[in-house]
Amino acid sequence: FSFSSPCRNCAGRGVIVEHPCHTCQGAGSVLRPREVKVRIPAGVADGARIRLKGRGAPGRNGGPPGDLFVEVTVAPHAFFGRSGDDLTLSVPVTFPEATLGSDVRVPTLDGDPVTLKVPAGTRSGRTLRVRGRGVDTGRRQGDLLVTVEVAVPAILTEAERHAVEELAAASNGSPRAHLGV
Structure with missing residues (x-):
């Protein structure tokens, strides 16, 4: 059996950077935050992923940039839930x-x-x-x-308490009768 794996020194690129710059540490690119406008579709669910084609990290060796995926988190509403x-x-x-x-x-x-x-x-x-x-x-x-x-x-007012007591007196049977107690 033989297994191949990328070189530990050059990560399979075939080039070792002798004096890497302080900004990218020899990687050739740096990560910087940037603002991206995203159109969120109506009715999107919590956890949905929106794909922005070509807006991701730059490609290797001059290749095309990757895609950026935005995961949506929907804030809870004061009284509505969602199913x-x-x-x-x-x-x-x-x-x-x-x-x-x-x-x-x-x-x-x-x-x-x-x-x-x-x-x-x-x-x-x-x-x-x-x-x-x-x-x-x-x-x-x-x-x-x-x-x-x-x-x-x-908390009941005196009139409410009296009305509930009259209702209780007028009620026939127990809602717990089927339990045998």
């Missing part, structure tokens, strides 16, 4: 809104709020879909997925 092309949003609703049903205004990414119909009997954690109001990638428009969270007040 593929869909946007996610958690919206708090009151107990009466969830129980009786209601129309709730929710924000969208484009700034134009939409009215979402929350059906009567909606439970906390239910996800409702608003078609076509997600991320626009140019190929496809995602949906807005709204998760309803029933807000439970930590």
Whole structure:
């Protein structure tokens, strides 16, 4: 068996630089930071790589320059999340809104709020879909997925406490009956 490997002294270039300059240390080029303008496409995902052809490091021995790859990091939004092309949003609703049903205004990414119909009997954690109001990638428009969270007040006024106690007295059965306890 025989293995070939590049020379340790010249790195396979065939030339040894006797007196390398102080700037490049004999490499023939130096790395310098430069500003590059990059067009970020709409709807780009976190971690996506954008290729800038011919904008990379210079080629060896006068060859063409390489490509520059820019990795995109998308900053988190204050209240929107993302799942593929869909946007996610958690919206708090009151107990009466969830129980009786209601129309709730929710924000969208484009700034134009939409009215979402929350059906009567909606439970906390239910996800409702608003078609076509997600991320626009140019190929496809995602949906807005709204998760309803029933807000439970930590502090009740006397009137609210009385109303909840009346509701509890009027309720029949236990939601835990199926557990046998």
